[in-house]
Amino acid sequence: MPGEPKRLEHPKSVYIIGFIFKIITLSVLIAVVYQITLSPHGPQLLVPLQKKMEAKQKSAIMEEVKRQEEYEIHRHFHNIVSYPKLPENVQPVCYICHSDYPHSKSKKVRAMLNMHTQFFVCETCHIEEKYGASVVYKWYNPLDKDPKGPFFGTSYDPQTGNLVEVEDQFSKIAPYFRVGGELQSALQIQDAPLAQDYVKVRDKLTPEQRDNVKKKFHVNIKPKGHDCKKCHDEKGILDFKKLGYSENRIMDLKQLNIAGMITKYEKFYIPNLFSDSPQ
Amino acid sequence: MRELKITSVTLPTFTLVLSLLMIFLTPDVYSADIGNCLLCHKYPGLSRVDEKGKLRLLYINEDIFNNSVHAKVKCEGCHLDIQKIPHDPAKKVDCLAECHIKEPSSEQKFSHKDIEKTVAMSVHSKYDKDGKEKKFSEDLPTCKECHDEPLYRPISFFKQVRAGISELSLSRCKSCHKKEDFIYKFYNHVTSRMHRTRNPLNIAESCSRCHDDLQIIKRHNLSAKAAFSYGETFHGKAARFMDERIPDCLDCHVKKGDASHLMLSKENPESAIHEKNKGKICASIDCHPSASPKLAKYGVHSEFSLDRSPAQYYFTVFFIILTGGTLLPLMGIILLDLIRKLFPNAMIRRRK
Numbered sequence: 137m138p139g140e141p142k143r144l145e146h147p148k149s150v151y152i153i154g155f156i157f158k159i160i161t162l163s164v165l166i167a168v169v170y171q172i173t174l175s176p177h178g179p180q181l182l183v184p185l186q187k188k189m190e191a192k193q194k195s196a197i198m199e200e201v202k203r204q205e206e207y208e209i210h211r212h213f214h215n216i217v218s219y220p221k222l223p224e225n226v227q228p229v230c231y232i233c234h235s236d237y238p239h240s241k242s243k244k245v246r247a248m249l250n251m252h253t254q255f256f257v258c259e260t261c262h263i264e265e266k267y268g269a270s271v272v273y274k275w276y277n278p279l280d281k282d283p284k285g286p287f288f289g290t291s292y293d294p295q296t297g298n299l300v301e302v303e304d305q306f307s308k309i310a311p312y313f314r315v316g317g318e319l320q321s322a323l324q325i326q327d328a329p330l331a332q333d334y335v336k337v338r339d340k341l342t343p344e345q346r347d348n349v350k351k352k353f354h355v356n357i358k359p360k361g362h363d364c365k366k367c368h369d370e371k372g373i374l375d376f377k378k379l380g381y382s383e384n385r386i387m388d389l390k391q392l393n394i395a396g397m398i399t400k401y402e403k404f405y406i407p408n409l410f411s412d413s414p415q
Numbered sequence: 416m417r418e419l420k421i422t423s424v425t426l427p428t429f430t431l432v433l434s435l436l437m438i439f440l441t442p443d444v445y446s447a448d449i450g451n452c453l454l455c456h457k458y459p460g461l462s463r464v465d466e467k468g469k470l471r472l473l474y475i476n477e478d479i480f481n482n483s484v485h486a487k488v489k490c491e492g493c494h495l496d497i498q499k500i501p502h503d504p505a506k507k508v509d510c511l512a513e514c515h516i517k518e519p520s521s522e523q524k525f526s527h528k529d530i531e532k533t534v535a536m537s538v539h540s541k542y543d544k545d546g547k548e549k550k551f552s553e554d555l556p557t558c559k560e561c562h563d564e565p566l567y568r569p570i571s572f573f574k575q576v577r578a579g580i581s582e583l584s585l586s587r588c589k590s591c592h593k594k595e596d597f598i599y600k601f602y603n604h605v606t607s608r609m610h611r612t613r614n615p616l617n618i619a620e621s622c623s624r625c626h627d628d629l630q631i632i633k634r635h636n637l638s639a640k641a642a643f644s645y646g647e648t649f650h651g652k653a654a655r656f657m658d659e660r661i662p663d664c665l666d667c668h669v670k671k672g673d674a675s676h677l678m679l680s681k682e683n684p685e686s687a688i689h690e691k692n693k694g695k696i697c698a699s700i701d702c703h704p705s706a707s708p709k710l711a712k713y714g715v716h717s718e719f720s721l722d723r724s725p726a727q728y729y730f731t732v733f734f735i736i737l738t739g740g741t742l743l744p745l746m747g748i749i750l751l752d753l754i755r756k757l758f759p760n761a762m763i764r765r766r767k
Contacts, residue, residue: 158753161746168739177647177719178735208470210624213508215479215564216472219459237464244501247463247473254460298457298477 220305226278229324229331229353230258249361255289256309259323261361269313271322273374276310278325283307291382309379322356450500452490453477465504484565484607487600488514510558527558533676538683551634554625561621565612567603580606615654615663619645622664639716639723648715667696667715 173182209216230238238258239249252261263271277283286300287307293300311322324331334349341349367374368389376386453475455461461474480486491497492514496506511531513524534540541552549555571581580602588598613621623642625631632640645651645664653661668678670687679686687696694708703710717724719731754761 154749154752158749161742161749164738164742165746168735168742171735172739176643177731179719179732204470208472210563211559212472213559213562213564214475215483215566216459216474216476217479235464237462237470240464240466243504247461247471248455248501250463251455251458251460254458 222278222306225327226325228257228259229328232331232335233350234258254308257311257323259311259357260309262357262359263311263322264356264358266313266356269315269320271373272312272314272319273309273379274312274319275307275379276321276323277304277307279306280304285380287380289385290380291385309374324353448477449489450491450497479566480564482566482603484567484604488516492516530558530674530676533674537676537678538680539676539678554631554634556625560624567607568610568612569603569606570610571606611659611663614657614659615650615661616657618663618665619651619654639718641716644716644718647718662702666702671699 171178174180174186236253237250238253239246242249257276260273265271275283275285275287283304285304285307286302287304288302289299291300292298312319313322314320330352334353338346338349362373366372368391370390372390376389381389456473456475457477459474462470462472464470485493493508493510493512494505495509495512496503511526511528513526516525517523518525535542539555541549541555543549568578569580571577571579571584573581573583580599585598585602588602589595592598592601611618619642626637626641627643629640631637642664646655650661650663654663665675665678668686668688669675670677670679670685670692673687679689681688681690683689684691686692693711697703697710698706698708714724714727717727719728721728
């Protein structure tokens with residue numbers, strides 16, 4: 137319209153400055169709103185509402201579990217480092233019910249048995265032989281179809297005498313059934329259709345129904361695992377050499393003193409040769 | 416020698432006993448793991464859930480342990496009840512037990528008993544000055560509430576002060592002292608003790624376990640969430656950036672020259688934070704040597720609370736209103752301008 141000011145005929149730099157100014161103003165505005173509503177340094181006008189919403193999703197059990205884990209790390213006194221964990225969907229199905237520390241019955245060896253879960257999957261020890269199939273043990277990594285190693289626990293660091301630190305944090309020894317010439321994995325992971333379906337509906341099942349479904353996960357699984365000697369022996373079921381273990385590591389694993397201590401000794405007292413206190 | 420009862424001997428286990436004896440008989444023995452406890456305890460999976468459903472972590476990271484102040488103490492030195500392998504569930508460690516190490520200046524067996532005496536005089540004692548047990552004494556800290564395993568933090572002083580071991584210093588030590596292990600431990604011990612064992616953030620986090628716990632604050636009638644409010648100060652913010660030069664809880668709450676465990680109530684005239692002594696804290700030679708005692712009058716632990724810090728409360732509210740009151744109208748104008756730019760011919764009313 138003639139005579140009307142031309143609103144948009146500004147130099148480009150004006151738009152750029154205006155844009156930057158708007159961003160800054162918007163950021164400050166967001167900060168002010170946050171300060172008034174949620175920040176612990178302000179009146180926290182929306183915090184009661186936030187707490188109300190959180191309370192609906194809160195799980196007392198979950199909170200207690202997390203609190204206990206934090207407490208235990210502090211209670212332990214000795215400093216520890218955290219280790220990477222597998223994503224939930226590729227964890228073996230056993231972990232749904234049995235957790236990271238499944239052994240608890242035998243006070244004498246429960247921690248020792250739990251320690252073994254670091255090196256192999258549950259089925260390696262709890263596998264039951266299947267008619268018409270032999271069991272073969274291989275390295276298994278849910279994140280790598282063909283893990284090449286080096287694998288944790290297979291060799292010692294000659295400098296420190298400790299086990300060599302490796303990049304592959306997740307490979308474990310797992311059993312496979314050899315049927316004819318074909319290898320079939322003997323383990324189920326949590327993204328297997330049956331496992332996923334179970335997780336979805338387990339809360340709706342009666343205890344009896346749940347037991348019935350669980351039996352499907354325990355096909356070819358025996359409740360009591362192998363004895364120590366089944367692996368820690370010259371004629372053990374694991375071919376350590378084929379699995380890539382070093383010679384001295386193989387010797388230690390086959391002649392492992394702990395296995396002997398647990399199975400053979402009644403008592404093994406630590407000699408107290410240099411104690412200053414009178415006996 | 417205590418009972419050594421073996422019912423069956425195999426070659427490998429006999430080898431183990433022999434190895435153990437050889438380690439015992441070696442004169443230069445230094446390792447803490449004489450009992451070869453790490454044979455099992457080095458594995459992270461060595462953990463369990465006990466009968467009460469509580470998680471128990473039982474593994475030790477050998478590298479970290481060897482860098483700790485207790486590296487020289489053998490496992491049985493603290494875990495006194497463990498006498499056989501495999502052992503029963505271990506009892507709680509008593510930090511006041513005498514260990515096998517001799518304190519070099521007194522030649523007495525080393526113990527933390529003196530620290531217990533100091534704590535007994537402090538505000539954290541479970542007993543009042545008349546020896547009566549305080550109300551809610553179970554809230555008051557024991558050693559492990561505040562301490563994780565302390566680690567060596569050696570520093571080097573050549574040319575500049577930096578973290579780590581000075582090879583040049585070590586070489587000087589070696590000219591007189593022969594045992595490398597001794598030199599290494601001695602260097603670590605002395606240089607770690609010449610500065611903070613823990614960084615300020617770590618100290619504040621440790622105190623926050625109780626002093627930010629609302630239940631404990633209520634039960635003991637404390638005035639503020641102490642660690643949280645410290646985090647709001649310049650000092651606390653620098654601590655979050657891992658600045659080690661800034662003061663932490665201990666720097667203000669413990670009188671210079673006193674043991675760090677002797678933390679006193681602000682009502683106690685001997686306390687570093689007593690009204691009469693507060694000024695000296697900020698004006699300390701290591702902090703603000705030319706500061707007036709009035710500097711200490713600012714509210715270190717003030718919070719956004721009308722009851723506890725009214726001045727800070729109104730000041731903060733004023734600034735929120737000022738900032739919002741300035742920016743919101745400005746934002747409105749900018750928004751209107753933006754609408755006009757996007758829709759140049761837009762009108763609310765139709766033109767006649």
